[in-house]
Amino acid sequence: MDDWVSHALTVDVTAAAAAARDAATLEAGRQADRLVGTPPRPGTPEWEAEEGTGLPALRERAWQLVQLRMDLAAGLDPIGNLIALRRAGATWELIGKAAGVSRQSAHERWSARVTGVLDHYGTGEKAGPIADDEADLHP
Secondary structure (H helix, E strand, O other), X not given: OHHHHHHHHHOXXXXXXXXXXXXXXXXHHHHHHHHHOOOOOOOOHXXXXXXXXXXXXXXXXXXXXXXXXXXXXXXXXXXXXXXXXXXXXXXXXXXXXXXXXXXXXXXXXXXXXXXXXXXXXXXXXXXXXXXXXXXXXXX
């Protein structure tokens, strides 16, 4: 029996933990689809009715917000959804509301990581459009 315990305490769990995290992330996406709904299939009358409207972008933002909430509730890293939300124009106020914190708290908690990805060269030029609310958070 000691061999089993010794093995349990020393076996490399890195790959297994990554697989579990990936499975949890995929399941969270499926649950977000269930909670928000999936977009219509391309070429269907429903898809054509939404084409050229703001509905697809609203649905995507709602999906990302639900995904962010689930990531946080499940203890998953929300950075991917935070980047997507910021690139889609979501403010720190909206992100904070989804996370159950103030906009200042959301900014303090995640801004550096998001900026590190969007401005990975440190030039101040962030990749793609993002919400223009940073100045409001720096007194």
